[in-house]
Amino acid sequence: MSLHPIAGTQTYVTVVVPLAVPKTYTYLVPEELLSEVQVGVRVEVQFGHNKRYAAVVSEVHQTPPDAYQPKPILAVIDEQPVTTPTQMQLWQWMADYYCCTVGEAMHAALPAHLKLSSETIIALSPFFQDHYAGAGLDDKEYLIAEALSIQKEISLDDVRSILDQRSVYPVIRRLLDKKVIYLKEDLQDKYKPKTVACVRLQAPYDTDSSLLREAFDKISRATRQTEALLAYVQLAKKEPFVRKQAIYDLAKADSTVIQAMVGKGIFEVYDREVSRLGAYEEETLEAGVLAEQQSRALTEIRQHFENDKVVLLHGVTGSGKTRVYMELIEAAIAEGRQVLYLLPEIALTAQIISRLQRVFGDRIGIYHSRLNNNERVELWNRVLAGQPVVLGARSALFLPFTRLSLVIVDEEHDPSYKQNDPNPRYNGRDVAIYLATLHGAKVLLGTATPSVETYYNARQNKYGLVEMPERFGGVEMPAVVIADAKAELKQRKLQSHFTTVLLDELRAALTRGEQAILFQNRRGYAPVFRCVNCGWNAECINCDVSLTFHKGHNCLKCHYCGYQSPLPQSCPACGGRKLTLQGFGTEKIEDELAIYLPDARIGRMDLDTVRSRNAHAQLINDFEEHRLDILVGTQMVTKGLDFENVGVVGVLSADQLMQFPDFRASERALQLMMQVSGRAGRKHKQGKVVIQAFNTTLPVLQEVITNNFVSFYERELRERYDFQYPPFTRLIRLTLKHKKPEVVNQGATVMSQILKQRLGEWVIGPAVPYVARVREYFLIDMLIKLPRNVQKINYAKQSVLEAMHQMQQQKGLSGVRVNIDVDPY
Numbered sequence: 001m002s003l004h005p006i007a008g009t010q011t012y013v014t015v016v017v018p019l020a021v022p023k024t025y026t027y028l029v030p031e032e033l034l035s036e037v038q039v040g041v042r043v044e045v046q047f048g049h050n051k052r053y054a055a056v057v058s059e060v061h062q063t064p065p066d067a068y069q070p071k072p073i074l075a076v077i078d079e080q081p082v083t084t085p086t087q088m089q090l091w092q093w094m095a096d097y098y099c100c101t102v103g104e105a106m107h108a109a110l111p112a113h114l115k116l117s118s119e120t121i122i123a124l125s126p127f128f129q130d131h132y133a134g135a136g137l138d139d140k141e142y143l144i145a146e147a148l149s150i151q152k153e154i155s156l157d158d159v160r161s162i163l164d165q166r167s168v169y170p171v172i173r174r175l176l177d178k179k180v181i182y183l184k185e186d187l188q189d190k191y192k193p194k195t196v197a198c199v200r201l202q203a204p205y206d207t208d209s210s211l212l213r214e215a216f217d218k219i220s221r222a223t224r225q226t227e228a229l230l231a232y233v234q235l236a237k238k239e240p241f242v243r244k245q246a247i248y249d250l251a252k253a254d255s256t257v258i259q260a261m262v263g264k265g266i267f268e269v270y271d272r273e274v275s276r277l278g279a280y281e282e283e284t285l286e287a288g289v290l291a292e293q294q295s296r297a298l299t300e301i302r303q304h305f306e307n308d309k310v311v312l313l314h315g316v317t318g319s320g321k322t323r324v325y326m327e328l329i330e331a332a333i334a335e336g337r338q339v340l341y342l343l344p345e346i347a348l349t350a351q352i353i354s355r356l357q358r359v360f361g362d363r364i365g366i367y368h369s370r371l372n373n374n375e376r377v378e379l380w381n382r383v384l385a386g387q388p389v390v391l392g393a394r395s396a397l398f399l400p401f402t403r404l405s406l407v408i409v410d411e412e413h414d415p416s417y418k419q420n421d422p423n424p425r426y427n428g429r430d431v432a433i434y435l436a437t438l439h440g441a442k443v444l445l446g447t448a449t450p451s452v453e454t455y456y457n458a459r460q461n462k463y464g465l466v467e468m469p470e471r472f473g474g475v476e477m478p479a480v481v482i483a484d485a486k487a488e489l490k491q492r493k494l495q496s497h498f499t500t501v502l503l504d505e506l507r508a509a510l511t512r513g514e515q516a517i518l519f520q521n522r523r524g525y526a527p528v529f530r531c532v533n534c535g536w537n538a539e540c541i542n543c544d545v546s547l548t549f550h551k552g553h554n555c556l557k558c559h560y561c562g563y564q565s566p567l568p569q570s571c572p573a574c575g576g577r578k579l580t581l582q583g584f585g586t587e588k589i590e591d592e593l594a595i596y597l598p599d600a601r602i603g604r605m606d607l608d609t610v611r612s613r614n615a616h617a618q619l620i621n622d623f624e625e626h627r628l629d630i631l632v633g634t635q636m637v638t639k640g641l642d643f644e645n646v647g648v649v650g651v652l653s654a655d656q657l658m659q660f661p662d663f664r665a666s667e668r669a670l671q672l673m674m675q676v677s678g679r680a681g682r683k684h685k686q687g688k689v690v691i692q693a694f695n696t697t698l699p700v701l702q703e704v705i706t707n708n709f710v711s712f713y714e715r716e717l718r719e720r721y722d723f724q725y726p727p728f729t730r731l732i733r734l735t736l737k738h739k740k741p742e743v744v745n746q747g748a749t750v751m752s753q754i755l756k757q758r759l760g761e762w763v764i765g766p767a768v769p770y771v772a773r774v775r776e777y778f779l780i781d782m783l784i785k786l787p788r789n790v791q792k793i794n795y796a797k798q799s800v801l802e803a804m805h806q807m808q809q810q811k812g813l814s815g816v817r818v819n820i821d822v823d824p825y
Helices: 085-097 102-109 139-151 156-163 169-177 209-218 223-238 244-251 255-263 292-305 321-334 350-363 373-384 394-398 428-439 452-459 485-490 500-511 586-596 615-624 665-677 699-705 709-723 741-762 790-809
Strands: 012-016 025-028 042-047 051-061 118-124 153-155 181-187 195-201 267-273 310-315 338-342 364-367 389-392 404-410 442-447 464-468 479-484 515-519 528-531 548-550 555-557 564-566 579-582 602-605 630-633 646-651 688-693 729-738 763-767 777-787 817-822
Touching: 012 042, 012 102, 025 042, 085 102, 085 394, 085 428, 102 394, 118 139, 139 153, 139 156, 139 169, 139 181, 153 156, 156 169, 169 181, 195 244, 209 223, 223 244, 223 255, 244 255, 255 267, 292 310, 292 321, 292 464, 310 321, 310 452, 321 338, 321 350, 321 404, 321 442, 338 394, 338 428, 350 364, 350 389, 364 373, 389 394, 394 428, 404 428, 428 442, 452 464, 452 709, 479 485, 479 500, 479 699, 500 515, 500 646, 500 688, 515 665, 586 602, 586 630, 602 615, 646 665, 665 688, 665 699, 665 709, 688 699, 699 709, 729 741, 729 790, 741 763, 741 777, 741 790, 777 790, 790 817
Parallel strands: 310 442, 310 464, 338 389, 338 404, 364 389, 404 442, 479 688, 515 630, 515 646, 602 630, 646 688
Antiparallel strands: 012 025, 012 051, 042 051, 118 153, 118 181, 195 267, 528 579, 548 555, 555 564, 729 777, 729 817, 763 777
16 A cells, blocks of 8 residues: 555545445546645545545555546645544455445544535525515525625525524525525535634743833733733743633733733734643542452453453452553553543443543543534544543544554443444444454453353453452442232232332331432333223334323323324224323333332433433432432443442333343343342442342343352353354344335345345345334344354355345335344344
8 A cells, every 4th residue: 555646657546435335436636736645634526426525545556447537636635644544444344344335434433524525505696696686585585695695605504594494495495496596515624623712922022021021011001901911921820821711800801901912012812722622620549459359350361461362351240340440541551552441321421431530630531422523523633643541432443543552341241332223333342352453452341241242252262251259348249139020919019010029128228318229121101002992002103113101291202213292182093082001111110109209309310311411410410419319210220330328229120121032132131130230239238139020930030139140141052052043153134124015025025035045044034023114114124144154154245235236226126225234232
């Protein structure tokens, strides 16, 4: 690969366009841009008839394409590369492994403001420069024409702001029809550095402090100007640069004072680029002394790293794994290397973030979905410049590391590491391992409940294995009891959805001044709204699912597409008025718990209550500072929380966790119950866990009671072997989608026939999935179950892509979408 062009020959670049196109494209480099082109910079290219994109240069070479005449690149956007060759290797691997395009991998990797695309710009037609007022325009059209007469060109975003409405296409279409405006394509760089107005001394005062007396003499009669200069001197001693606003605040001055001093040649006002990322302003602390178990684990990890690239740290909840991570991070920083610390959902782990920041301060950067686009670009550039530690969700894998030596994947079992839509449908844990391989780095997988595949790899010596079986500080594991909801229902003891065992434990905990957490993996008030007379139930108009009643909004909602509907007063099918709610979610638990425990302060943590940027942190803070007694929540309450005063944890519907048509249902149930159980009794005393179930004979419940992961693993492994599921096989799931059921059925039939000719009995299906329609699209599933053989897996992937292409070539089937999910999780 040539990094820089060679003078005197025709030079071309191969570029990656952020689109789902199956290959890369070659463009000609004009002579005037030769000195600016290099691998990793973005260039402006024309793609199609009138669209422009910012493409990333993957190769500079002298080989013209055979099949087409290359277009010239239009501009070089960056002075320095914004991506690294290693990143582009990762994109290509993901495209090959997950059966997508490298453009889709690039689209997932780059922050939105580095992905430039054509933005529609409108301009006033020259025929209407002076007399558009007589063109018969309505009020909105006149507003846009008036704005264009002043600004010449505006974007559709500007139009939305002017009209204060989201949909502006009808207005634009009318203006086009009346020939008042015309469109043009203009590539815009969306990222603009954040700047603040700052003040500095003009020459000669900036270089010779002894001349400052002359400056004071010059303004001796102006008291407010003297105070402003004194404020500047005071601030300049403490800060690397002085903000204009800081002088305003300290000297009680205003802009007229500063402007007068600029006129007298004392001050100069300038804009300085600053970071949007909030700095850590507290003093950093020492991490603390390692306990014996932590020291032993650290030693074993380092020993394994001498021979193994990947190590699994299997430690029970509360064993102190995070402290071990800190020691490894500190060692990497001391060597001048970079560390990537992955968490499944960064927004749900405020406590871990706070703990790490107290130790590492500004050496740690945080990257997640709730950063705005400008903040993402800044952290991207900081990582490129060598930011020592990055804490992030799966998207942090795409940052431009240059000296990566360690990747920590905390809670490696968590399904949140899997990207389901859109492409690439990758697993963050698996991509982390490949990324580390590219950098020659080590990977530490940490969890109390490993995925079956990961634990299998560790037991097969593919990964190193380090165990931490005891809680930190000698704290006992919680006592787990099973409450038989079926028996209490027969005895008429069940109070709404609560067993007497659970209610008694909650009352006892509140009497002792302790707190409690209740877990129900379903949000909303009730999942079913049905007619008692005829059996009708409220369903989504776009999806084949029941609508969930949300009491807070007094409406029915679809959790798949967001459709909302008011509650009908009578049954639409039979006209009857006997309508009832069935089932229960977190909202109903919160509501009814207040009846049985009227003095308890109850909070709820689910997707409905943590939508805003700081809502989750506020809930945690309220619970931590004992402003809440009971926290009711979905699986959010199972992740990374450590409350010293939690005495009781309740799991309200354990059976429901296993009632899914998925071979991983038992594994997921065990992981959730063990994780939420770990929230009880974390600091000073043994906690108690109450698991409500209608079927108390389920084997997984006994394994949770005894906290015996190994027993579960051995039983589960036998079942997986008998039915040939991972880790003994590899899976590819295909989902075909179309708005017409007959079309998707035909597409599935054609594609399955092609695949079965090539792959035979490896192909299972086609079949209608559990939810057969989502967002107006009818779905058909196929599963390909493959032996663990690289050549056969690659052959199967190629066969899938070719079968998809052949199916879509057939008449009437070009609109059938195919989602390819390699290693569904």
